[in-house]
Amino acid sequence: MDKLYVLCVDDQREVLNALTQDLEPFETSLMIEECESVNEAWEVMESIDANGDHVAILITDQVMPANTGVDLLKRAKSDPRFQDTRTVLLTGLATHQDTIDAINTAHLDNYVEKPWSKEGIHQIIKVLTTKYLLSKGIDYNEYTEVLDQQTLFETLRKTT
Amino acid sequence: MQEQVNFEWIKEQFFSNEEKKLALAKGEILLESNQVNNRLFLVTKGKLQGFIKGMELENYPVLEASKNKFIGVYSYFAEGNRSYSRVMAVEDSEVYYYDKPLYDHTNEEMVSLAPFLISVVTNELVARQHFAKKMAMEKRMDVQRLLKAEKMATLGQMAAGLAHELNNSIGVLDGSLDRLRVFISQCIADGHFKDLASFFELGRDKGQQVSSEDARTRRKRYESLMKGLSSSQTRRLSKTGIEPLEIQQLIRKHPSAADRIYDLWEVGCTLYDMQVAATHATHVVKSVKQLGVTEHEWANDVEVNDTIEQALVIVKNLTKRVDTSIRLDENIPKTEACHGQLVQVWINLIKNAIESMIQHGTENPRLIVASTYSDTEIIIQVTDNGPGIPKNIIDRIFEPSFTTKVGGLSFGLGLGLSIVQRIITEHDGEIEVNSEAGNTQFILKLPLIN
DSSP states (O other): OOEEEEEEEOOOOHHHHHHEEEHHGGTTEEEEEEEESSSHHHHHHHHHTTTOOOOEEEESSSSSSSSOOOHHHHHHHHHHHGOEEEEEESSSSSOOOHHHHHHHHOSSSSESSOOOOOOHHHHHHHHHHEEEHHTOOOOOOOOOOOHHHHHHHHHHHOOO | OOOOOOOOHHHHHHSOOGEEEEEEEETTTEEEETTTTEEEEEESSSEEEEEEOOOOOOEEEEEEEEEEEEEEEHHHSSTTEEEEEEEEEESSSSEEEOOOGGGGGGGHHHHHHHHHHHHHHHHHHHHHHHHHHHHHHHHHHHHHHHHHHHHHHHHHHHHHHHHHHHHHHHHHHHHHHHHHHHHHHHHHHHHHGGGGGGHHHHHHHHOOOOOOHHHHHHHHHHHHTTTTTTTHHHHHHHHHHHOOHHHHHHHOOOTHHHHHHHHHHHHHHHHHHHHHHHHHHHHHHHHHHHHOOOOOOEEEEEEEHHHHHHHHTTTTTHTTTTTTEEEEEEEOOOOEEEEHHHHHHHHHHHHHHHHHHHHHHHOOOEEEEEEEEEEEEEEEEEOSSOOOOOOTTTTTTTTTTOOOOSSSSTTSSSSSHHHHHHHHTTTOEEEEEEEEEEEEEEEEEOOOOO
């Protein structure tokens, strides 16, 4: 079974703790990693890729010291290794321009405002994991716990 | 052949008779309002202004004449020859006048004077028009300034109101938190988790000290040493900072302890985080309150060292994160100052220094707070070995709403240093900043008043 990672990036530990706590139900199928900065996140992403594993979902805060979340998303999208990585901007403080940038240049999949709801983030993880599995052609039967049936059916219907 | 009528010629011809010269001291009246006037004046020195009495305004200026400008144009030419304003010298002035009544001129004289008279009248019209425009502009700017001041005052009142409301809520949270902390600590120490109480206390007293990077390396150790743990368990345990060797035996004996240890540590950690957040919220509210209100009391027996020590108590959870040395000169005399405001100054400077060192990840972060005095002043120095203030922003650090703190719980309102400056200015003191990488020093000098 391929190792699928969900990377959470936020410079506030309290936020990281709360977020990973909400993601715990998925830990049987997905690996959760926490990073406190964009640079750290990039190192972790490279080492995951070097091990032959997948960076499936990248959830990042926008406003952080040094590089912003959008910087990270842009960098990921322009790197062939992370072309299929699904992205979520999770933020309480993104300007209008940041958001436009994120959508236009970083091809953001999802924008979530803080405070988030547990159910909302669960749904997003399921949809994005499903999309990732399908775009990578990974056998989704091993990941039934994190699949979103509707996304699965719709995608399959379109392709067949 | 008629000479060309120009200003110099006119001045020469009609306004150079020394007998028809008047010297006016500043404040002297040339014409009263409604006074009959048959003279046309040329100002050769100083400045005069015409005022009318308005409904509410005592003296409202309507015209102005400085060197080479005419006065009395209206009353000299108009029927009835009455001045409509009160003309006063606003500087020490000199005027020459021409007093041959208009009707005494012959037709030939009138013809040769016509260009001159027309030019005087037109110039006067234009000058008054300009003056009126200038007054209108000034008035508009005044109104705008007033509106802005009013807006700031309203903002200040709103901020103070908001701060008061928030303060009450934070007070309740802070107090409840304390009680909860005592109660939970007691329950854990007495209850059936008492063997694991030390893990709770670790979280409660220190919070999460492990960076995500440290956690990742520790997680590898957990994975290789304790194969039975799930992915979620290794991730969680690695965050506590507890080494796998410390709890290996315990978990082998009681597998359920793996989750318990983390749960208890996490409860402790939550209490710690709440405490940090409450302290921070209190500080923010205090800063906002400082904005609009100056309700602090001044006294003439303020011990500056006391204010420093009080500030250090408030920022204790910050100073304990760096190597802090306090060097206070015990002989500093009492002075006239505002105790509460000085405390605020030290809090801001210390917070700034420590937050910049932490944010930058300075190795061996060090803070020195020192006080000393001379015959005339008390000198306080706050020194850190953080990254320093970049040259391109050093001139702007005292501006309100200038901030470098954009991320995380330590976000800034950008009020800190602008408050510091306001308070020190109110104390007739001075602020000096010297900054380079690895050595930033704020030197504050307060006048010694006994």
